[in-house]
Amino acid sequence: MVTPAVMLQGTGSNVGKSLIVAGLCRLFARRGLTVRPFKAQNMSNNAAAVAGGEIGRAQALQARAARAEPTVHMNPVLLKPESDRGAQLIVQGRRHGHLDARDFTGRRKALMPFVLGSFAKVCEGADLVIVEGAGSPAEINLRAGDIANMGFATEAGVPVVLVGDIDRGGVIASLVGTHAVLDEADRAMVRGFLVNKFRGDPALFAAGMTAIAERTGWQPLGLLPWLPEASRLPAEDALDLTGTGRKPGDTFLVAAPVLPRIANFDDLDPLRLEEGVSLVLVPPGRPIPSDADLIVLPGSKATIADLAHLRDEGWDIDILAHVRRGRRVVGLCGGYQMLGRTIADPEGIEGTAGVVPGLGLLDIDTVLTGDKTVRPVEAVHAGTGYAVTAYEIHLGRSEGPDCVRAPFRVAGEREGAMSPDGLVIGTYLHGMFAADDFRRVFLAQASGGTFRASLAYERSIEEALDRLAAHVGRHMDVAALLAIAQERGGESIR
DSSP, rough: OOOEEEEEEETTSSSSSSHHHHHHHHHHHHOOOOEEEEEEEEEOEEEEEEEEEEEEEEHHHHHEEEEEEEEOOGGGGGEESSSSSEEEEEEETEEEEEEHHHHHOOOOOOHHHHHHHHHHHHHHSSSSSEEOSOOOOOOGGGOOOSSSSHHHHHHTTTOEEEEEETTTOOOHHHHHHHHHHHHHHHHHHHHEEEEEEEEEEEEEHHHHHEEEEEEEOOEEEEEOOOOGGGGOOSSSGGGOOSOOOTTTTOEEEEEEETTTEEEGGGHHHHHHHTHHHHHHOOOSOOOOOOOOOOEEOEESSSHHHHHHHHHHHHHHHHHHHHHTTTTTEEEETTTHHHSSSHHHEEEEEEEEESEEEEOOSSSEEEEEEEEEEEEEEEEEETTTTEEEEEEEEEEEEEEEEGGGSSSSSETTESEEEEESOOOOEESSSSGGOOOHHHHHHHHHHHHHTOOOOOHHHHHHHHHEEEHHHHHHHHHHHHHHHHHHTTTTTTSOOO
């Protein structure tokens, strides 16, 4: 029996496909369906550790929305950019080396069996699979060997719904233009369209929906209004982060420099969403605010290159001055490595082999090795005994005297490092700030006891997913979407 499935493709990147898929997953899960998300190929440095390896953070969120255990098969090909022209290739959760853009174009065809195999795994036991595309099918120069959009849709026989973003302008042209450039076979895979991120009176765009339908022959499935609550969910791209910057009345300021290869930046979400906290993402060309209470160095996909960039911006001077003022710094993963004395890359994993000096704020040394650690962990905060559910995704190991004061324990072993005065902390644990008890104690200590955290982070994510599901169900023709999914075959969806 063939599992019903439908694929959401976009007229471009960042049109909102990921969140619509998450909303649909939660909507159908609440209706009692066994629903699963799938994305053949993703490009993001925001990853999640699951059993067997890593997948894009967006697919982990979609699995959560579906109330399903995330697996490596939900995102079988993950590209993690390491430079403007190269990326680390992850296949079914495991690192398969580095390749540049030209290499990937030639290797995509060889990856299709992995993609189809993973899709078959995701379909097992599911009532419905919601598939997300990548980029746009209108990039017809990339059609040969495509595994992310129409190449997958045609191979797997999955009908397509195209999503356009009205907020960026030109949505009629983008939808009708996509219809125009697709070849006949690919065009026939598209059954309907959605317009996302609408602001204002929907009646004002009724003629626009009609115009698109008349020019394409595709069924209009909905006009989705802008949903501010969606910003509470983890973003796939650091540029999508909203709600950052100084907010009137906030009493605690967190600053995080935006490095070129910033990774797993959703570590910052619990701080961004905490009432009374302002999170400032510091762009290139700006100093780190001198009145920041806390500086967080996020993860990095290219630690040595990002450390050089940090120095070029003068942020190293700002960070050292911050510590001299008696304020705290936290380094996460790559940011942790930057805080030490040295970073050695004997195998040339990140480029030229050698050793570079770190910021010298932690008495540790890091050696980058080819062995990659990817694992979910249950940690304990050494200072309080509070439980912290987290994950690790990193290359290399860090050792030194400051590891004696490790802030966490994992399976009874020390994890991370802390300076003698307690002002500088480094850890490989992603997601630690999502632990409410730990975050409450940490912010109280960092503020000298003046700040009281109140956010129930995990509950806020669940509430946001429920609101997203209700929003999608209210503004989309869900019955028509299910009918499209049913075209793939299988028993009737309940």
